Amino acid sequence: MDGLLKPFWHRYIYIGGLMLSLVALPFSVFLLSVGLITLAVNWALSGSWNVKMNRLKGNLPLYLFLLLYLAVVVGSFYSDNKLYALSQLRLKLPLLLAPVVIASSDRLSRVEFKWLFSSFIGAVAAASVVSTVLFVQNYIDVNHDFRSVSPFISHIRLSLMVVLSLVLLIWSFGTHRLVAIGASSKGKVLYVILIVWLLLFLVVLQSLTGIVIAGVLLLVFLTLISLRIKESLWRFSAIVGIVFFVLFLFSYATHMVDRYFTKYYIDKDKLPTQTINGNRYTHDTANLQYENGYPVWINICYTELEEGWSRVSQKPYGGTDNLGQPLRLTLIRYLTSKGLRKDSVGVSRLDSVDVRMVESGATSIIFREHRFGIYPRVYQMLWEVEQYLNVGAVKGSPLVQRYVFAKASLAIIANNFWFGTGTGDFGEAFHHYYTNNEPGVNPNARFLSHNQYLFVWLTTGFFGFVLFVVGFIIPPLLLGLWRNRLFIAFMLIVGLSMLNEDTLETHTGVSFVAIFISLLLFSGFNSTFGDE
Numbered sequence: 436m437d438g439l440l441k442p443f444w445h446r447y448i449y450i451g452g453l454m455l456s457l458v459a460l461p462f463s464v465f466l467l468s469v470g471l472i473t474l475a476v477n478w479a480l481s482g483s484w485n486v487k488m489n490r491l492k493g494n495l496p497l498y499l500f501l502l503l504y505l506a507v508v509v510g511s512f513y514s515d516n517k518l519y520a521l522s523q524l525r526l527k528l529p530l531l532l533a534p535v536v537i538a539s540s541d542r543l544s545r546v547e548f549k550w551l552f553s554s555f556i557g558a559v560a561a562a563s564v565v566s567t568v569l570f571v572q573n574y575i576d577v578n579h580d581f582r583s584v585s586p587f588i589s590h591i592r593l594s595l596m597v598v599l600s601l602v603l604l605i606w607s608f609g610t611h612r613l614v615a616i617g618a619s620s621k622g623k624v625l626y627v628i629l630i631v632w633l634l635l636f637l638v639v640l641q642s643l644t645g646i647v648i649a650g651v652l653l654l655v656f657l658t659l660i661s662l663r664i665k666e667s668l669w670r671f672s673a674i675v676g677i678v679f680f681v682l683f684l685f686s687y688a689t690h691m692v693d694r695y696f697t698k699y700y701i702d703k704d705k706l707p708t709q710t711i712n713g714n715r716y717t718h719d720t721a722n723l724q725y726e727n728g729y730p731v732w733i734n735i736c737y738t739e740l741e742e743g744w745s746r747v748s749q750k751p752y753g754g755t756d757n758l759g760q761p762l763r764l765t766l767i768r769y770l771t772s773k774g775l776r777k778d779s780v781g782v783s784r785l786d787s788v789d790v791r792m793v794e795s796g797a798t799s800i801i802f803r804e805h806r807f808g809i810y811p812r813v814y815q816m817l818w819e820v821e822q823y824l825n826v827g828a829v830k831g832s833p834l835v836q837r838y839v840f841a842k843a844s845l846a847i848i849a850n851n852f853w854f855g856t857g858t859g860d861f862g863e864a865f866h867h868y869y870t871n872n873e874p875g876v877n878p879n880a881r882f883l884s885h886n887q888y889l890f891v892w893l894t895t896g897f898f899g900f901v902l903f904v905v906g907f908i909i910p911p912l913l914l915g916l917w918r919n920r921l922f923i924a925f926m927l928i929v930g931l932s933m934l935n936e937d938t939l940e941t942h943t944g945v946s947f948v949a950i951f952i953s954l955l956l957f958s959g960f961n962s963t964f965g966d967e
Contacts, residue, residue, distance in 0.1 A: 520859030542959030594645025743782030758796030
């Protein structure tokens with residue numbers, strides 16, 4: 436049966452739908468949906484059903500990959516909350532749509548692959564520029580809220596796209612075969628500019644998930660390359676270099692931790708009793724909260740704090756900062772981080788930038804002094820851990836929440852080991868656990884595991900988890916793609932991200948995985964770029 440249009444038009448629409456989907460990934464959920472719908476509608480109207488069915492018939496790797504979606508379908512049958520189960524089926528549709536459409540369509544040519552990958556890299560680069568411009572414009576107001584650096588999608592998912600773009604660019608730098616950038620001197624300059632820019636943006640984005648994954652990829656491939664060096668002296672030198680690099684990273688990490696836990700000694704017996712104005716100080720020496728090495732709850736005169744703040748800011752002392760935190764607590768912590776007493780003299784030593792930092796929610800001078808480094812992110816994580824260990828604080832702490840989420844997930848799995856809760860009932864299971872065990876967890880963050888592997892097991896049980904693993908691992912084995920370095924890099928990006936994120940539980944995340952893995956598995960990539 437012929438299609439609605441001439442074959443070449445359907446081909447153009449097919450490539451256009453793929454390109455729109457890839458370009459929309461770092462920008463727009465709406466345009467991403469438009470791209471995927473375009474692919475589906477064009478596939479349905481393009482005819483050639485005998486050809487499509489022949490390509491799908493006996494395609495064992497495709498059938499095994501579709502087990503990912505089958506696990507969700509099976510889990511929906513025994514869900515009490517059918518409405519939510521249907522929403523999960525709709526969310527995961529890209530795992531069904533993308534592989535079927537791509538596997539049954541004509542294979543992509545080298546030129547088509549180049550333009551698709553190039554469009555994706557261009558979109559990621561454009562998103563990084565826009566995000567950086569917004570970041571600079573709101574330099575102080577953004578302070579340490581790193582999530583606002585990515586205004587379009589989750590900063591973690593954007594970081595995964597940045598890492599994949601870096602992989603594509605670095606792999607193509609010597610061969611010029613994966614992206615549409617020429618081998619001329621201007622082309623090489625463009626490669627370098629894009630690679631350096633995206634590396635810098637990864638730091639600005641402050642996504643530890645993306646940074647860690649990029650580091651792991653670098654170490655894995657440097658090690659593989661080193662082991663393949665034939666000259667023993669050069670091979671030994673390369674391996675020693677990698678070891679020293681790992682030791683340097685370990686040393687830097689321990690330095691940051693040591694710096695955080697370095698506390699300034701305070702003689703409790705010599706604490707002042709009065710301010711310079713004769714007002715009494717409040718000291719709570721039993722409270723173990725520190726900020727930048729200084730104890731928070733000593734040398735406080737609340738009366739002078741309020742009076743001093745009213746002279747430098749329009750924001751009320753008894754109100755909230757831009758992040759919704761009690762402003763007086765933000766002010767106390769910020770003054771502490773500078774080593775200042777919490778009185779009128781301390782407030783008078785805040786300059787206009789400090790005042791704006793406090794107003795915007797910055798709790799430490801660290802977020803001003805190390806604006807472009809990763810130490811503020813590490814500092815915040817360590818502070819959250821310390822608060823959890825000292826007072827059991829969970830709310831507002833992503834790292835601690837992930838630990839609690841993992842505990843909750845494992846507890847629910849233990850009670851629903853074989854079949855899980857069902858794809859529609861996990862929310863009720865989480866709510867019941869937190870209500871009885873961790874009431875301090877933010878109610879708005881109680882419905883996911885932040886670990887895709889645990890979430891799959893939790894919702895679909897042991898059997899569903901087996902289907903999930905088989906669907907991811909076996910198809911590339913059958914197609915010989917585990918020898919392809921680009922595919923290995925992509926699977927490391929996805930696989931590592933799923934340890935820290937529910938990567939497949941957002942439209943952007945599941946579409947990112949479904950489109951790229953389908954392109955690499957079912958569009959003829961391995962036969963076209965098998966030596967890449």
